[in-house]
Every structure is written in structure tokens, then in C-alpha cells.
Amino acid sequence: MTREEKRVKVINACIAHQQHIANVAKQEMDSAQQQSNEYGANVDRYDSYRTKMMRARDMYAKQLSNANASLRYLQEALRMKPFDKAEHGAIVITDKQRFFLSIGAGKFVVNDSESPTGMQYYFAVSAQTPIYLAIKGKNIGDSFIVNGIVQTIKEIY
Numbered sequence: 001m002t003r004e005e006k007r008v009k010v011i012n013a014c015i016a017h018q019q020h021i022a023n024v025a026k027q028e029m030d031s032a033q034q035q036s037n038e039y040g041a042n043v044d045r046y047d048s049y050r051t052k053m054m055r056a057r058d059m060y061a062k063q064l065s066n067a068n069a070s071l072r073y074l075q076e077a078l079r080m081k082p083f084d085k086a087e088h089g090a091i092v093i094t095d096k097q098r099f100f101l102s103i104g105a106g107k108f109v110v111n112d113s114e115s116p117t118g119m120q121y122y123f124a125v126s127a128q129t130p131i132y133l134a135i136k137g138k139n140i141g142d143s144f145i146v147n148g149i150v151q152t153i154k155e156i157y
Contacts, residue, residue, distance in 0.1 A: 029060035
């Protein structure tokens with residue numbers, strides 16, 4: 001598998017993970033709105049249950065908006081070429097972990113027939129995280145330390 005194919009595979013897995021997050025936020029937002037609507041007419045202007053449901057709806061709406069913004073970035077990342085240096089948009093494989101330097105989406109799974117388990121775990125990390133700051137600008141063969149753990153970069157694409 002070429003570097004480009006590996007990169008596309010990882011980004012598509014991250015897109016699927018982020019799409020699931022967006023779908024859950026949308027379902028929860030709709031549920032909160034429905035519960036508020038089914039509650040009936042306002043009892044008074046200090047109706048705490050309705051206020052609680054509207055706050056929940058607004059919270060999920062914000063999560064959905066953030067998830068959609070992340071999805072737009074990931075779609076753009078698909079058009080990027082593989083990287084030779086660890087920078088925003090790169091996929092970095094170390095001797096201990098796999099990172100996608102992009103959005104703060106956490107751990108996600110990539111199906112990989114070449115892996116003994118048939119899957120590999122990656123971590124999507126945003127530019128605000130300490131791990132990103134430690135990796136940024138590094139090349140293959142470089143090492144970095146985070147939380148007292150030394151990691152050496154084996155691949156970047």
C-alpha cells in the first residue's frame with residue numbers, strides 16, 4: 001500500500017468516526033427539542049424543565065456545529081499530499097502510537113488487513129495538545145518526550 005493510500009484510509013476512518021459523533025449530537029439535539037415540545041405550554045416564564053431541555057438542545061447544537069466544522073477540515077485533508085515532516089494534517093507513526101495531527105477527535109479505529117488483529121488504533125489530536133506541540137516539526141527518526149515517555153517517529157505520511 002502506498003503512502004497516499006494509507007493516508008486516505010486513515011482519514012476516511014477518522015471521517016467515519018467524526019460522522020458518528022455528528023449523528024449522535026443531532027439525535028440528542030432533536031430529542032431534547034421533542035421533549036420540550038411534548039412538555040406542553042409554558043406553565044410560567046420560570047419553567048425549569050423547559051429551560052433545561054432548551055439548554056440541552058443548545059449544547060448538542062454546538063457539538064453538532066463543531067463536528068460539522070471538523071468534517072469539513074477532514075474533507076480538505078483528503079486533498080492534501082502525504083507529508084515528509086510532522087505538521088498539521090500529517091499522520092505520524094511512532095514506535096508506541098499512531099497519530100493524526102488534525103482535529104481533537106480522540107481514539108479511532110482503522111481496519112487494516114496487514115495488522116495481526118485486523119485493526120489499528122489512531123489518535124486524532126488537535127494543535128492545542130501537548131503531544132502535537134512535542135511532535136510538530138519533527139522528521140522520521142526524531143524522538144520526543146511526552147509525560148516521561150520517549151517515542152521515536154518511524155513513519156510520516
